[in-house]
Amino acid sequence: MATAIHNLISEDEYLHTSYRPDCDFVDGLLVERNLGQFPHARLQILLAVLLANNEKQWNILALVEQRLRVRKGKYRIPDVMALAPDYDRSGPVVEVAPLLCIEILSQEDTMPRILQRCWDYYDLGVPETWIFDPVEREVFIASDRRVALFTDDVLRCGNIEISRSGLFAHLDDIKAGR
Numbered sequence: 004m005a006t007a008i009h010n011l012i013s014e015d016e017y018l019h020t021s022y023r024p025d026c027d028f029v030d031g032l033l034v035e036r037n038l039g040q041f042p043h044a045r046l047q048i049l050l051a052v053l054l055a056n057n058e059k060q061w062n063i064l065a066l067v068e069q070r071l072r073v074r075k076g077k078y079r080i081p082d083v084m085a086l087a088p089d090y091d092r093s094g095p096v097v098e099v100a101p102l103l104c105i106e107i108l109s110q111e112d113t114m115p116r117i118l119q120r121c122w123d124y125y126d127l128g129v130p131e132t133w134i135f136d137p138v139e140r141e142v143f144i145a146s147d148r149r150v151a152l153f154t155d156d157v158l159r160c161g162n163i164e165i166s167r168s169g170l171f172a173h174l175d176d177i178k179a180g181r
Contacts, residue, residue: 013075018095025068027120028078032097036080037109042137042174043082046107049173050083050135052166061162063102064088070096073123081124081132082107100128102144103160108136114150121145131160140171 011031014105027034033059047067054065063085070078078096083105086097104124106117121132122145131146142153158165 004077009037015126017078025070027080029077029170030076035072040110043107043109046135046137046170046174047082047172049170049178050105050107053170054083054085054163057163058088061085062088063161063163064090071101071124071127072096072098073127077123079123081105081120085160100124103163104129104132106134107134108134108138110129110138116148120143121150122148133160136152137174140174142167 010033011035012028013031014028017028017033022033024036024038025038032135051065051067054061054063057063058065064087066084066086067082069084070080070082071084072078081101081104084097084101085103086099086101090097090099101124106120106122108117109181121134125146125148131144134143134145134150136142142158143150144153144158153167156166156168158167
């Protein structure tokens with residue numbers, strides 16, 4: 004389960020320290036992230052590859068597990084994010100609103116904790132966050148401080164278009180050893 008590590012550190016120390024695995028930083032506290040087991044890890048790589056393979060067509064830059072400054076003193080690490088292709092890559096953390104953030108539920112995650120992350124992204128200016136549940140094969144869209152179960156097939160955000168059924172079918176193929 005993700006927990007806060009209760010030794011306060013400075014923002015500068017956070018930014019100049021590597022953690023394995025990396026942690027979120029919230030007002031002086033390191034917050035451990037739930038690490039995915041196989042369904043989480045597999046879905047994360049499938050989404051990342053899909054976004055990366057379509058960067059030119061969708062006019063995006065795909066990143067995984069990159070620190071995102073949501074405000075002074077608060078950093079989150081989305082599982083996957085899509086940025087504008089002209090994003091200035093010179094800084095150590097992303098400081099602009101991504102076009103899309105994606106979170107993938109792990110076994111220990113709770114919806115209230117994930118939604119707090121989504122609202123942080125929204126407050127930064129991210130129009131929507133897709134929340135994938137690889138076990139239940141569900142997708143939720145968090146936007147405008149609301150969350151809704153997505154029941155259509157094609158997820159769309161800007162130029163990005165992903166078939167929910169195709170993505171989950173690929174997970175099923177992997178599970179079956181195909």
